[in-house]
Amino acid sequence: MECYAGASGRKADREAPELMSSPLTRVLIRIFALGFYRAHAALLLFFFVTLIVYGLFINVLNQTHLPPDEVVMHNLKVVLTIISSPAIATVVLILWLFLTAKSWNYVLSQLQNTSNRFLWYIGTAFPVWRQFRSWFVVQCMILLPVAGYGLFSLATGVVFGHYIIPVAMLLYVLLLASVSAWVYVRYSNRPVRDQGRPFLTRIVKNWSKPFFSLFLYHAFNKLKVALVITKLLSAGIMLGGIYLLADVNDALRTTAIVILGVVTAHVVLIYYFCRFENLYLSFSWNFPYGRMRMYFNYALIYLSLMLPESIWLLAKPDLKILVVLWPLGIGTAILFHSLLYTIALDMKRFIYWVFGLFNLFFFMILLDLLWILIPGSLLASVVLFYRSYYRKESIHPQSYSEMTGNHRSQEVP
Numbered sequence: 001m002e003c004y005a006g007a008s009g010r011k012a013d014r015e016a017p018e019l020m021s022s023p024l025t026r027v028l029i030r031i032f033a034l035g036f037y038r039a040h041a042a043l044l045l046f047f048f049v050t051l052i053v054y055g056l057f058i059n060v061l062n063q064t065h066l067p068p069d070e071v072v073m074h075n076l077k078v079v080l081t082i083i084s085s086p087a088i089a090t091v092v093l094i095l096w097l098f099l100t101a102k103s104w105n106y107v108l109s110q111l112q113n114t115s116n117r118f119l120w121y122i123g124t125a126f127p128v129w130r131q132f133r134s135w136f137v138v139q140c141m142i143l144l145p146v147a148g149y150g151l152f153s154l155a156t157g158v159v160f161g162h163y164i165i166p167v168a169m170l171l172y173v174l175l176l177a178s179v180s181a182w183v184y185v186r187y188s189n190r191p192v193r194d195q196g197r198p199f200l201t202r203i204v205k206n207w208s209k210p211f212f213s214l215f216l217y218h219a220f221n222k223l224k225v226a227l228v229i230t231k232l233l234s235a236g237i238m239l240g241g242i243y244l245l246a247d248v249n250d251a252l253r254t255t256a257i258v259i260l261g262v263v264t265a266h267v268v269l270i271y272y273f274c275r276f277e278n279l280y281l282s283f284s285w286n287f288p289y290g291r292m293r294m295y296f297n298y299a300l301i302y303l304s305l306m307l308p309e310s311i312w313l314l315a316k317p318d319l320k321i322l323v324v325l326w327p328l329g330i331g332t333a334i335l336f337h338s339l340l341y342t343i344a345l346d347m348k349r350f351i352y353w354v355f356g357l358f359n360l361f362f363f364m365i366l367l368d369l370l371w372i373l374i375p376g377s378l379l380a381s382v383v384l385f386y387r388s389y390y391r392k393e394s395i396h397p398q399s400y401s402e403m404t405g406n407h408r409s410q411e412v413p
Contacts, residue, residue, distance in 0.1 A: 024122075029137070084162055111184075119188065132182065219269065266305065295334065303330060
């Protein structure tokens, strides 16, 4: 038994330094942990200098205004506030989570770097548990300032009788390191063929993709910023319309103004849709589909794109508003889209046209001319779409050359 216990103790003593001396751990620390500190040296230096300046300022303040018996308590005021207030501690933990997310972004981007591609083959040759331990050490090194602050908070809490929050903070750091290690292991052990695919592409790769949904996938994959800004602007228009026009008794007119503003807020996405169509969907011109069928297909595209706004319209208690104003939104959107067929994807001219039509439609709504505006805008969108859909000269010359691969001089006769 003594021999067995002695052998077990020696084995544990060997495994403890083995974790830090493992070749995989040393390589990962050198590439990712030290690289993270080099990449974010300015940010870390800012916080370090801030702490130093804070300490010097507090010392001067203590010497001039505070009695000696309150010096220590005042220096520890910030730490004591954190470990005694669950709300402030939650804010600190959220900041640590943001730091961890920043480390994820750095490590995963570095894993995609060509110079680190050897880790896909060498690192994954180790057992998964050893990979997890190595990545756990790397993340602990990245979170070393956070862990140091957690240990200091624990020591302060033991002295002043606050135990729960400091212990929870240390357990939270270990949880962040463990989750990070699991993320890194899962990411580095995925098949190589999936590494270059965006996250959304990997999710929807086996889904059925009808024609009307192609631009929606493209928007969620490549136009995230434009999509988010558009939806935020659209939500602001709806909320502003609800509160600013609350005194107007005519619900039909108020909702029409809001719908016009929502459609106008989507002009950037409408422009990107037409450009996407010209660059990547030119094969659809050879489909055995009539122009009216394509018109209804585009109506379905814009209805799907403005689905949150459509749900808001469905929530209206008056069915008349739904039946009357839904064609106004779809017709205006397709009218804006059809304008791009005739002005050759010129964004400046497109904005001028949208501004003019918006003012025209707005004054027609104010003059209670919806009975002319709704069928007029719908008829104008149908006519313009029908006349311009197959016009090849509507394609911008640069876009046409990118699409066809013809980079010769584009002179329009």
